[in-house]
Amino acid sequence: MIRFATIGTSRITELFLESAKRIPDFSLTAVYSRSEEKAKPFASKHGATYTFTTIEELGACEEVDAVYIASPNAFHAEQAIALMNSGKHILVEKPMASNAMEVKAMIDAAKKNGVVLMEAMKSTVMPNFVELQNHLHKIGKIRRYFASYCQYSSRYDKYKEGIVLNAFKPELSNGSLMDIGVYCIYPMVVLFGKPLSVQASSIKLESGVDGEGVITCQYEDMDAVIMYSKITNSYIPSEIQGEEGSLIIDQIHTPTHIEVRYRDNRTETISSPPEHPTMYYETKEFIDIIQSGKHQSTNNSLHHSLVTMEIMDEVRKQTGIVFPADKK
Structure with a gap:
């Protein structure tokens, strides 16, 4: 079982959870939002136990293995790097970041921490x-x-x-x-x-x-x-x-x-x-990579995201x- 947290409470996160809940090895544990007023009802709706309003608190939660990031593009790199430095696997919405400089920093953090980083390019x-x-x-x-x-x-x-x-x-x-x-x-x-x-x-x-x-x-x-x-x-x-x-x-x-x-x-x-x-398919791919001990997807590879x-x-x-x- 891979225990997930989500960042973002928009429609795209709703669609992600509708798909992910079909995967037996998926579990939603936590929800992050900048406001408690958004985090709590979203967590309650989807059965998550924990809510967080800071990335530091989320990173410190030992009940979370992986994080799905669906925040605005400008926040992807900063949030992903902080969470990878806390040992979390990261599935981040497309585009992976704002620019190639940020993507390179994210890749470096993934390799340094031995975690899986994958861009959620569904197609x-x-x-x-x-x-x-x-x-x-x-x-x-x-x-x-x-x-x-x-x-x-x-x-x-x-x-x-x-x-x-x-x-x-x-x-x-x-x-x-x-x-x-x-x-x-x-x-x-x-x-x-x-x-x-x-x-x-x-x-x-x-x-x-x-x-x-x-x-x-x-x-x-x-x-x-x-x-x-x-x-x-x-x-x-x-x-x-x-x-x-x-x-x-x-x-x-x-x-x-x-x-x-x-x-x-x-x-x-x-x-x-x-x-x-x-x-469903991007989430299944991500979970399979984590469980198999591989470092990245074949199609949604770090190289493809960087190029x-x-x-x-x-x-x-x-x-x-x-x-x-x-x-x-």
């Missing part, structure tokens, strides 16, 4: 993504990776009214790239590694974050095109193009239907409907998106 540990990896050879020499994730944010309506919510605040290391674009970049890194070059453009909002953007990446013998947005919708699938066919992915962030379309017009469905809620963040740093550098966390 790349889902069974359908593994099937995609297993069938990649069928489309021959790969020439292009195309990923699109454009989802109009309900918070953008408030933004246009002059109310800037967390999703559009640079001081929290937020914006379209960090919230949406990462879902397109991470699978590319898992499948093809680090690109040789990156070119980016984006629409910068008055608050200082990006509303949408486009990234092109060059590999030795293929390219990649990524489109992401929080201010428009898109309804087109993502695609990996090979010389013998293409893999069509319905949703790059949550692949539920994937098919191969061959040059001779044959089609082959290689996906299956998920048996569990999407966040993804290095790409996002370069995108922000080219598009003029700067966070306060970059100046620390």
Whole structure:
């Protein structure tokens, strides 16, 4: 049994717990929030014994083995490092941190303390993504990776009214790239590694974050095109193009239907409907790593998280998106 604490009481933590409670070896022991008024009812609702309002108290709790961090991006690194220094395993929401400098510090802390650190990128540990990896050879020499994730944010309506919510605040290391674009970049890194070059453009909002953007990446013998947005919708699938066919992915962030379309017009469905809620798989992967004595996930590895963040740093550098966390 792995005894968890959660940081954050938002909807994403609710979804995490709905999924995690399906895993027999998962147990929720504690809840952290900056306010006792939020921590206590959340803990009561989900059956947690302890509540904490300081990271130091949480780190000192011997009844907690692992912590799921779903705080704003700007707090990920500081909280994770403090808890890893207290011997806790860390499952941290995407993106792992504000920048590559913070990710490197988190990786150093994980290695120094001999604990598991994993980014909660759900898509790349889902069974359908593994099937995609297993069938990649069928489309021959790969020439292009195309990923699109454009989802109009309900918070953008408030933004246009002059109310800037967390999703559009640079001081929290937020914006379209960090919230949406990462879902397109991470699978590319898992499948093809680090690109040789990156070119980016984006629409910068008055608050200082990006509303949408486009990234092109060059590999030795293929390219990649990524489109992401929080201010428009898109309804087109993502695609990996090979010389013998293409893999069509319905949703790059949550692949539920994937098919191969061959040059001779044959089609082959290689996906299956998920048996569990999407966040189940990242939690199961994390628990399995801890119990097996391994140090990290194969797909959601520390290397993949670092390369993804290095790409996002370069995108922000080219598009003029700067966070306060970059100046620390």
